[in-house]
Amino acid sequence: MTVTVVWYLVLAAALFSIGVGGVLIRRNTLVMFMSIELMLNSVNLTFVALSKDLGLIEGQVAALFVMVVAAAEVTIGLAIIVSIFRKRSSANVDELAEMKG
Amino acid sequence: MGIAIVFIIFAAVALVGAVVMVTTSNTVYAAIGLLSTMFSIAVLYILLDAHFIAMVQVIVYAGAVMTLFLFVIMLIGVDRPEAYGPVAIGQKIMTVVVAVGLFAVILLAGRAAWVTGSSAFGTPDLNGTIENVADELFGTWTIVFLSTVMLLTIAALGTIALAYFGEVSDDEEATL
Numbered sequence: 001m002t003v004t005v006v007w008y009l010v011l012a013a014a015l016f017s018i019g020v021g022g023v024l025i026r027r028n029t030l031v032m033f034m035s036i037e038l039m040l041n042s043v044n045l046t047f048v049a050l051s052k053d054l055g056l057i058e059g060q061v062a063a064l065f066v067m068v069v070a071a072a073e074v075t076i077g078l079a080i081i082v083s084i085f086r087k088r089s090s091a092n093v094d095e096l097a098e099m100k101g
Numbered sequence: 102m103g104i105a106i107v108f109i110i111f112a113a114v115a116l117v118g119a120v121v122m123v124t125t126s127n128t129v130y131a132a133i134g135l136l137s138t139m140f141s142i143a144v145l146y147i148l149l150d151a152h153f154i155a156m157v158q159v160i161v162y163a164g165a166v167m168t169l170f171l172f173v174i175m176l177i178g179v180d181r182p183e184a185y186g187p188v189a190i191g192q193k194i195m196t197v198v199v200a201v202g203l204f205a206v207i208l209l210a211g212r213a214a215w216v217t218g219s220s221a222f223g224t225p226d227l228n229g230t231i232e233n234v235a236d237e238l239f240g241t242w243t244i245v246f247l248s249t250v251m252l253l254t255i256a257a258l259g260t261i262a263l264a265y266f267g268e269v270s271d272d273e274e275a276t277l
Contacts, residue, residue, distance in 0.1 A: 001105040011112045013207040021200035022123035034135045052149045055227045057237045068249040072256035079263040085177040
């Protein structure tokens with residue numbers, strides 16, 4: 001039984017789908033944010049698996065850049081969540097309707 | 102064979118962690134589920150000979166990002182599930198339909214690769230050591246790397262700006 005690149009790609013697709021489901025079903029901003037992180041991780045897994053399959057190191061460099069962008073995103077996102085919480089005392093997205101037209 | 106066993110174990114842990122993260126009502130359990138998923142993905146990176154990426158995954162994601170998440174969870178308080186009320190049954194059904202449908206569409210879109218893809222990894226001699234990654238990173242992608250440095254600096258400054266100049270609520274103004 002040989003582990004091929006397809007196994008990794010199917011696993012990454014499953015993790016990405018679970019992440020999409022998490023964003024859709026949860027109303028806690030923190031858990032929605034974690035689901036986005038899960039999606040970014042599954043894409044990284046795709047990059048690294050295909051990097052191995054194609055013999056190109058560029059896939060791992062791309063995964064590294066995705067990690068950097070995700071770190072910046074976490075920093076800003078959590079700061080926004082904390083500042084919203086200071087204002088509203090809630091992390092429920094259903095209560096955030098300031099920008100409603 | 103040994104690699105297949107390790108892959109199956111850690112793929113299962115990753116999937117279980119992800120499902121726990123999405124389904125549990127306790128935010129701390131969700132964070133722990135995501136943490137186990139990230140550790141499992143780091144192990145899969147090692148199976149793919151991406152040693153440097155695996156270390157970065159453990160240090161940045163499982164270390165820094167998850168610590169930050171848990172810190173914020175503790176800071177704003179662990180939410181009680183009753184604060185949200187039950188999720189509408191229609192929303193649950195639609196979420197499962199969309200997630201499963203997306204998974205099916207991805208598999209369908211990649212069917213050519215499943216059929217014609219190499220039976221084993223094409224070039225097993227690729228090794229993602231620090232040296233090999235750095236050669237590429239600081240050779241071809243230097244400008245992009247420097248841009249990410251700027252991006253992180255801007256993100257840090259933005260966080261400081263949000264923390265210091267953010268609008269305070271009426272309660273906080275009253276206590277000042």
